[in-house]
Amino acid sequence: MQPQSIKEQAHRLVDNLPDTATWDDVMYRIYVRQAIEAGIKDSDQGRTVDVEAVRKRFGLPA
Numbered sequence: 001m002q003p004q005s006i007k008e009q010a011h012r013l014v015d016n017l018p019d020t021a022t023w024d025d026v027m028y029r030i031y032v033r034q035a036i037e038a039g040i041k042d043s044d045q046g047r048t049v050d051v052e053a054v055r056k057r058f059g060l061p062a
Contacts, residue, residue, distance in 0.1 A: 009033075 004012070013029055042048055055062055 013033065014026065017025060017029070052062060
């Protein structure tokens, strides 16, 4: 199966919105999608920090 194009993904995103959706709803869904994809990319490329390291850095209990 070939990956979907951005246009196809955008169509699917809009099609899944309720009929009462606002432009803010559309922008929020796009923002969330971009944030998730960026996080996955960072994780795949090893650009993450272990939770224990973050807790230690901020002085939080393990």
